[in-house]
Amino acid sequence: MPKGKGKGGGGGGSASGGGKGGGAKGKGGAEGGSSEATAGGKAKKSGGGNAIKVRHILCEKHSKVMEAMEKLKAGQKFNEVATNYSEDKARHGGDLGWMTRGSMVGPFQDAAFQLEPSTVDRPVYTDPPVRTKFGYHIIMIEGKR
Template sequence: MSPPKGKKAAGKSGKQPVDEEEKKGPAKLKTCNHVKARHILCEKQGKLLEAFNILKESSGNRPSPAEFGRIAEQYSECSSARRGGDLGWFPRGRMVGPFQEVAFNLEPGTMSEPFKTGEGWHIVLVEGRKA
């Protein structure tokens, strides 16, 4: 007897096999995720490391948004600097690959290690996540 439509037959163990798509979760959740983040962007690694070390010494990897914003205003070479590096909420696919990878893998309230993209050197602070 075949399994009901849309169901898989149980294996020898009697357990239902897990569909590969079910393991990944609904595909639409991946495309609907949003992150609220701030960042500091510098062309030169040395300048970015100076900002990073200030933040790291005062707060470890969990600076407040206000503290991160003050340092972003001083050091960042991005137009978002005047807003304290605030990028607001953005969905997957909006930012360049390495930036997106870092931002979507950080826990809210944590700051990234310095990393490089084609735009320059970055530090990211994730403030929130939503589906």
């Protein structure tokens, strides 16, 4: 999300990073700070591309984001979990669209650009969630360019 207001009545900067970033994890993927996952492919530290197609789940409370994380680990689709749990962009399944380097701040951007593209059916996502001033984000990306 841009550092300022969101586009088209969006979430007003809620995808800006802060707090700590995490490794990536899909269903049955690697634990904690590891940066590999097995669900939709591997999530590895990768500097390629200047734009990514981002989805996220934003929850103000840690307990709620952890409920969302359990749904993802149980195999529920990312967009469905976002619709049910996210407090931002829920009507769009957490889709923030294409974002470029510099349009997100700090650890949100760092975590997002470390992920490899995956699908909502088999997402590779940040685990643990990334904390910002807006709450806790579970981030996945669908493409790089």
